[in-house]
Amino acid sequence: MNIVVIGTGYVGLVTGVGLSDIGHSVICVDLDESKIEKLNAGVSPIYEPGIEDLIHKNVSAGRLSFTSSFKEAMKDSDIVYLAVGTPEGPDGRAEMKYIESAAEMIATEMTRPTILVVKSTVPVGTNRKLQNQMAEIAPYPVSVVSNPEFLREGSAVHDIFHGDRIVLGSDDIGALETLKAVNEGFDIPILATNLESAELIKYASNAFLATKISFINEIANICESTGGDIRQVSKGMGMDHRIGSPFLNAGIGYGGSCFPKDTSALNEIAMDAGVDFKLLREVIETNKNQRLKLVKELKMRYASLEGKKIAVLGVAFKPNTDDIRDAPAITIIRELLDSGAYVTAYDPIAYENAKKVFGEEVYFAKTVKQALQDAEAVLIVTEWDEVKEVSPKEMLELMKTPIVIDGRQCFDMHEMKEHGLDYYSVGVGEIDAKEVVGN
Template identity: 60%
Template sequence: MNIVVIGTGYVGLVTGVALAEIGHDVCCVDIDANKVAKLQKAISPIYEPGIEALIEKNIEAGRLSFSTDLKSVVVDSSVVYLAVGTPQKQDGSANLDYIEEAATGIAQSINQDTVVVVKSTVPVGTNHYLKEYIQKQTPYQISIVSNPEFLREGVAVHDVFHGDRIVLGADDEVALEKLEMINQGFHIPIFKTGLESAEMIKYASNAFLATKISFINEIANICEKTGGDIREVSKGMGMDSRIGSAFLQAGIGYGGSCFPKDTLALNHIAKNVDYDFGLIQSVIDANKAQQLKLVKVLKSHYSDLNGKQIALLGVAFKPETDDIREAASEVIIEELLRCGAKVSIFDPVASANMKAVFGNKIHVADTISEVLLQADAALVVTEWNEIKNIQLAEFTSQMNHPVVLDGRLVFDKLEMKQAGVSYYSVGTGELQINEPIYI
């Protein structure tokens, strides 16, 4: 089937490539000419393991193309996927400017009855609004299907082919059957429902996972005060099939393009219907506090951070991505700079993005040895394999003071102590000081 996908970000690009991979003819459209030019050469604008190989494969197979001209490519298609961004506004609500712009483009371009498949995360009720919005601008019949995505950055290529379910929401049975046929090649269970339910499934799923993260981080904070080890607590909890081990890894909070935005949006949705969603507000507040956990501990160790050289090991919000949106690292850097610290960062792929935010206020190191050199403390922010595999001797040989604050529970406390490192990790207790450091 001929399919058009509008938007070539994480969702649109992965969706388009995956649909081509299972046999459909797909054209991905974007208004960014430079991005499209790169994609035509199989150069991905996003860092996502495995994506470029699939782009190249499907271009060569003649199933995948890229364009900036929606009108010319939509001529042969009766199915258009909408996968543009819905960034949050200051009040937490979703900004629908981009999706309305794309919807107008659809209305002005189609020449037949069309099914519009909304992959973008939108507030409950938006799909009904979009149908009316597009229908007013075209004589052709519009059907809307809500098809929320559940991809994890860094493993999106895996997830799109191995998902737990494909959610399809619509009030049009014919459109649902068409989308069910399109998605059969994924061999993933399909759950069909109404528009509003499909919209809510997306928000509720992400909010629940965010809640698990904030919950285990709060338990980690209690463990530090009671002598428990959060790793053991998490493992013991996760063995209960009713709870499960996923998203029970304590750390310095969630980030990225989905959880922060979707929890705020869900809270805003609740307020719009005059419901006080106190639980989700607590999740949001707990996450904000947790992102500064390492700085709080660092301040308890050094009474004054002015002039201290602080190394950040990792800045991406999670491994295998260059995404720094809502990352704890940005909040940490801002606070360290406010306290007068000198900040150096190392990340295998995301350093340039963070440099674009802070410019010359931070130093970007090319290697782990460089970022640790003469550092007074190192903060483990992202659990990249390169960071997990650091030889502990590097901390003692390179750093001015071998003080390591582990926000991702990467290292073993006993091994760090034996190596002569003053070590702290979230949920395992106070900083282990081998020798007093006098300031």
């Protein structure tokens, strides 16, 4: 099967590589020529563990290629996957201009009847609207299939081959049967639905997982006030098979490219449908509040942060990715800077993206130890292995003031206390109150 994938971001590139690896002939298209140049040189424009090995393997096998030309890609295509971004707009709704532009270009360049597979996360009703709009432009019949992605950044290569399900939504039975055949090589359960159900499955899934995160963070707040330990509470809850352990790790809230925009978009979808989704609004609000917990905890130690050297360990929204889109670290660092602190940050992968946001406002250390040198406090924001491997002894030796504010439960409180560090971990309660330190 000749397949075209439009977009070479996290979703498009992993999808294209995955489809080629199960035997299809795939051309990935991106209008950003710098990305295509990198890909043709065997270099991934995104950080995703394992992706470059698969690129080399399938390019060498003649199943995978890259171009910036729509016309070149479309001339022999049977199926086109659309995987362009739908970022959150100023009103909370998904921004659709990239989807609509790409769909118009596809319709214009079609050379035969085509199945359009929409991987992008789009509001309910979008795929049916695209179907109607493209039918007015395209010289050949087009069938739209909604195929939402469930890839986790940092684990996307694993997920493409070991997903829980593949959702295919369409009113065209023939198109559904074709897509089922295309996906057989993944050996993953397939659920066929109508267009609207497929669109909602993606939003509902992400919103439910976001709800679990916000819920456990509120339980963590109760633990802090009562002397409980959220790690023990989460373990006890997760042992109930009806609940499960994933997404019950308390911390500083969710971030990244999916959960924040998808929860906001679903809230807007609900309002447009006349549904008052109070629970989802509270999930979003809880997440916003959770991001500043570490700074609030730090300000319980210092009456003022003016001129204080604060280390921030981790900028990416989670490990194994360079993605800082809507990362909690961005909010935290900005609050520290606004409070007059001097910020030194460390991230093994995402530092280049972070530099584009903060420029010279933040010093980016090359190692964890360099970030800790003479710091008057450290905030742990992303649980990179390099961060978890630092010992309490090293913190004591390197830091000017051994205050450790841990947003990811990276260390054992008793061990940290035994070494003489002032240690706070999200969701672990203490009876003794903190004293405010003067300037």
